[in-house]
Amino acid sequence: xxxxxxxDVSILSALTPILLGPxxxxxxxxxxxxxxxxxxxxxxxxxxxxxxxxxxxFAFPSTLYQQLQTAHSQNKPHAVKALLECLKTVVxxxxxxxxxxxxx
Numbered sequence: 001x002x003x004x005x006x007x008d009v010s011i012l013s014a015l016t017p018i019l020l021g022p023x024x025x026x027x028x029x030x031x032x033x034x035x036x037x038x039x040x041x042x043x044x045x046x047x048x049x050x051x052x053x054x055x056x057x058f059a060f061p062s063t064l065y066q067q068l069q070t071a072h073s074q075n076k077p078h079a080v081k082a083l084l085e086c087l088k089t090v091v092x093x094x095x096x097x098x099x100x101x102x103x104x
Contacts, residue, residue: 007033010054011090018086019067031094049098051091 009028017027032049036042064083071079082089095101 007052010052010057011087012054012057012060014051014090015060015086018090019063019083027090030097031090032098047098047100049094049100051094 009031011031013025014027014031016024032051035048035050036045042048064086067083068080071083
C-alpha cells in the first residue's frame with residue numbers, strides 16, 4: 001500500500017498484545033484492508049486483502065526473542081510454541097474471518 005495511505009492498524013498492532021500481553025493493548029478485530037479499495041486494478045479480480053506493515057516491526061525479533069527466553073527459562077513449552085506460532089495464528093484468524101485460504 002502506498003506511502004500516501006495511512007492506516008490505524010498494522011501487523012504489529014495484532015502481534016503486540018500476543019507477545020506482551022493485554023497491558024499493551026488489544027488486537028484489532030479487523031486487521032486487513034481490501035486492496036481494490038485502493039487500487040483499481042484489483043476491482044475485477046477475486047477479493048484480495050493486505051495487512052499493513054508497521055515501521056516499528058524492526059523491533060519484533062528482539063521482543064520475540066526476549067519473550068521466548070522468559071517462557072523457556074520458566075519451562076513453559078506451550079508458551080514457547082504459542083509465541084513461535086503467533087504470526088501464523090494472526091494471519092489464519094484474519095483469513096478465516098474474510099473466508100479466504102490461509103497457508104498450511
